[in-house]
Amino acid sequence: xxxxxxxxxxxxxxxxxxxxxxxxxxxxxxxxxxxxxxxxxxxxxxxxxxxxxxxxxxxxxxxxxxxxxxxxxxxxxxxxxxxxxxxxxxxxxxxxxxxxxxxxxxxxxxxxx
Amino acid sequence: xxxxxxxxxxxxxxxxxxxxxxxxxxxxxxxxxxxxxxxxxxxxxxxxxxxxxxxxxxxxxxxxxxxxxxxxxxxxxxxxxxxxxxxxxxxxxxxxxxxxxxxxxxxxxxxxxxx
Numbered sequence: 372x373x374x375x376x377x378x379x380x381x382x383x384x385x386x387x388x389x390x391x392x393x394x395x396x397x398x399x400x401x402x403x404x405x406x407x408x409x410x411x412x413x414x415x416x417x418x419x420x421x422x423x424x425x426x427x428x429x430x431x432x433x434x435x436x437x438x439x440x441x442x443x444x445x446x447x448x449x450x451x452x453x454x455x456x457x458x459x460x461x462x463x464x465x466x467x468x469x470x471x472x473x474x475x476x477x478x479x480x481x482x483x484x
Numbered sequence: 485x486x487x488x489x490x491x492x493x494x495x496x497x498x499x500x501x502x503x504x505x506x507x508x509x510x511x512x513x514x515x516x517x518x519x520x521x522x523x524x525x526x527x528x529x530x531x532x533x534x535x536x537x538x539x540x541x542x543x544x545x546x547x548x549x550x551x552x553x554x555x556x557x558x559x560x561x562x563x564x565x566x567x568x569x570x571x572x573x574x575x576x577x578x579x580x581x582x583x584x585x586x587x588x589x590x591x592x593x594x595x596x597x598x599x
């Protein structure tokens with residue numbers, strides 16, 4: 372039972388354009404969401420997070436949007452750069468401080484120069 | 485470089501065997517986390533330790549165990565290995581272990597292949 376789903380295994384965009392990575396979840400108890408980036412042969416790196424009390428969080432070129440009613444979040448990267456090419460994982464947690472992170476299966480982003 | 489080190493980088497072993505994976509957290513971090521990334525299950529949280537004590541448990545099998553030592557390094561022990569245990573095992577660390585609000589820093593992983 373996949374509680375966090377990233378339905379697009381891969382995405383290709385042109386440098387300078389917007390990249391939009393999507394994530395859906397089924398557990399309505401999730402209240403904290405994170406995005407991680409992973410390069411080959413490295414561990415995941417935290418990118419940005421959002422609490423369920425917000426619907427948007429921005430950090431430089433990265434913005435995460437949360438739509439609680441649709442149980443959907445998205446990561447926008449503007450403008451996309453070739454160095455953004457990596458696998459992006461979304462993750463969710465339902466009880467901060469005690470429970471585990473549940474990860475999506477990841478989306479491979481390729482930014483074409 | 486996240487500052488988290490994991491050894492060994494690669495490990496090849498046979499079914500039924502036992503292995504130990506080691507993790508050294510970033511300097512000053514009190515909490516360590518173990519994750520498994522396999523082809524069919526994706527990235528899964530296994531277990532968290534804070535200052536030597538188990539704090540949170542995820543999808544960790546009974547054949548697996550972990551501990552955190554007084555010097556804060558951690559070991560993940562995998563026993564009675566099966567083919568399906570072949571995966572990338574990540575360790576992460578954070579300062580206080582306020583999971584998941586605190587940023588976790590991941591090591592490069594140990595790739596385990598069970599033949």
